[in-house]
Amino acid sequence: MALKEYVGAIVLEVDGAEYEVIDLNVEHDTGKKLVKTMNKTGRALGFHKGVETFELSVTAAIPKDDPKDWEAVEGAKLTIYPASDGGQRESYSDCVCISAGRKYSVENEARVDLKFLALGHTKE
Template identity: 35%
Template sequence: MSDDELVGTIVLYVDGQEIDCASVSTNLQGLRKAVKTMNSKGHANKSASTTSDGSIQIDAFIPKKGAVDWGRISGATVIIESQDDGSYREVYSGVGVVTVGKKYSVDGEATQSLDCFYKDYVVE
């Protein structure tokens, strides 16, 4: 597999504004769940479809000027795409910020830790 077959650096956009970030992590949870039943085996042997929900964790750098007011983000669109040619693109819509934290360290830049949820997800 050559290097041009892999997604490299990504660019993060929130409502059309490019955001400088250190990392982005996404999770989709709750597609199925185990259903506990009383049986001779002593373990769950059934499953059911459930309502899914997704989350995004972003570590964004804190700019000196023009910082995003993350606490007001509700119903946003977050786009993650490959930097080189835009051939890889994920779109998360209905994004809301749940928590905002800040991290300062001696050896690094100041970042904001954002925990968000999303309502819909599409790979283009």
């Protein structure tokens, strides 16, 4: 059985500037909805396409020398790519920060928790 290599750590760019990401979660809602109709089978018979949405939850380390105003981020492009060689880049366009919270603890670096909404997604 051959060994497989998996995607590991990623790098996050926001409008060309790199940020140290601790955690990233991407939620893609396809917008598809079930169409319920009255019929003799008593089941739904199909679906319709709605509006796609992308929500990104990011936890990043707060750099001492570049305190970014995350709450003001609008229309940004977030690009995610593997830190090692190879792998596919993904970009989320027209991102808007909808919430930002800071987290401080004794044992860890200061962190910022961010939620973004993105209007577009492309694989490069």
